[in-house]
Amino acid sequence: xxxxxxxxxxxxxxxxxxxxxxxxxxxxxxxxxxxxxxxxxxxxxxxxxxxxxxxxxxxxxxxxxxxxxxxxxxxxxxxxxxxxxxxxxxxxxxxxxxxxxxxxxxxxxxxxxxxxxxxxxxxxxxxxxxxxxxxxxxxxxxxxxxxxxxxxxxxxx
Numbered sequence: 001x002x003x004x005x006x007x008x009x010x011x012x013x014x015x016x017x018x019x020x021x022x023x024x025x026x027x028x029x030x031x032x033x034x035x036x037x038x039x040x041x042x043x044x045x046x047x048x049x050x051x052x053x054x055x056x057x058x059x060x061x062x063x064x065x066x067x068x069x070x071x072x073x074x075x076x077x078x079x080x081x082x083x084x085x086x087x088x089x090x091x092x093x094x095x096x097x098x099x100x101x102x103x104x105x106x107x108x109x110x111x112x113x114x115x116x117x118x119x120x121x122x123x124x125x126x127x128x129x130x131x132x133x134x135x136x137x138x139x140x141x142x143x144x145x146x147x148x149x150x151x152x153x154x155x156x157x
Contacts, residue, residue, distance in 0.1 A: 034062040041071050053090030060084065061103070065110020072114040078124055085131040092138045101142035104135075105152060112155045121156055124150045132156050 035041040041063070048056045063071055088104045111117070124132075136156075139149050 001101055004137045014100040032059050032062060034064075034067075039072055045080065045083075049080075053087045053094060056084065057091040059105060060087075063107075065107050068107070068110040069113045069115065072111065075116040076114050076120050077113060077130055078120055081120065081124075082128040082131055083095050085128065089135045089138050090130070092135075092142060102137050105139060105144050105148055106127050108152055109155070129157070152157075 032044065035044060042058060045056075049057055088108075092101055092104060114120075136149055136153055139152075140146070
């Protein structure tokens with residue numbers, strides 16, 4: 001009886017200490033850095049996706065548009081596209097930076113160069129299409145050139 005209880009208590013204590021050590025080593029405790037591989041992006045994205053606009057957009061800003069093809073390999077998952085779209089819209093609605101919308105448009109253009117992007121766009125569900133339309137409407141309000149918006153709409157539809 002007592003030996004079993006003591007052994008169980010010791011095992012629980014070890015598990016608690018191990019969990020604490022793992023939590024301290026989580027990427028949320030480290031400064032954000034440009035991901036080098038798709039798995040690095042996915043790891044940090046999974047931690048930031050729930051935080052919403054500004055933190056996720058700050059992370060996306062670390063990825064140059066020309067590297068999107070490498071980072072989003074083999075494709076851009078539709079659920080990731082939806083979360084990024086919502087985060088960008090929220091960010092644009094809250095930020096006062098003059099070049100924020102042009103950065104978003106340029107970055108989305110770079111994202112469209114990812115492998116199998118056309119297939120992803122063909123398979124988008126209605127919520128993602130609605131979120132993209134809302135983001136493009138925000139671009140219009142923020143003064144992005146109509147030609148650039150039309151080009152992006154065509155790419156993402």
